[in-house]
Amino acid sequence: MISRLILRLLLLFSTHFIAVVAMSSESKWLVVVHHESALTSLTHKQVMSLFLGRAKFLPSGERARALDFPIGSDVRAGFYQSLTGKNIADIDAYWARLQYSGKASPPVPMSGSDQILQLVGKESSAIAYLPSHLQSQIAEHGLKVVFTIDSQQ
Template sequence: MKVFKSVSRALLAATLLFSAAAYAEVAVIVSASNANASLDENTISRIFLGKISKFPDGSQAIPVDQNEGSASRDAFNEKVLGKSSSQLKAYWSRLIFTGKGTPPKGVLWKNR
């Protein structure tokens, strides 16, 4: 009976953990000095896929991504860009090979 309770607790904890992850929101952070107070998902996607390099007001957009393999980056790729990590890697490989693009730089964010 003790084993059953331990397994049940572990399953409950895992279920709660995955449920919280499923409801997590994706946030895109823009410099406070940026005049573009609101960006739609399509514009963000086009910036991060290298299809456009400017914000709607004409100022330069420089996308910076989290490091490859981070859960936040994977969630962003899936929810906003509509691509898995492997699809995105293939996408950028084609653009790099043809000289038509460079992926956003990855930055390791540290918790303070």
């Protein structure tokens, strides 16, 4: 009986460990803008303000146009987790409150990383985030990294 309980506990721990390992594989994020943008780098606060609707303008003075991964995607959840340390449900609740008044302007969801890469390459006011494993494609699409999130840091 006791052995079985211990086995179960071991099983629980092992699953948790596996999940952490999986997430940690996505814990490096790159915030990117058009390569011709005046922006060179952003602070963590600035990134948070831009993606959560506090800052309406880029530091360069242009009206900021934040892009998002599709609602419900793991990428999106992972990013906001890494950015705010909060659950994606909290983030969604936040936006829901603001949207209730009708004046909120959350980041525009894209179909996937390809669309984000193309749109940011074309529009100078756009700003988006990418998982670190797509770093190799940044340059080829004319993008530049202005902030990197390394949650393991």
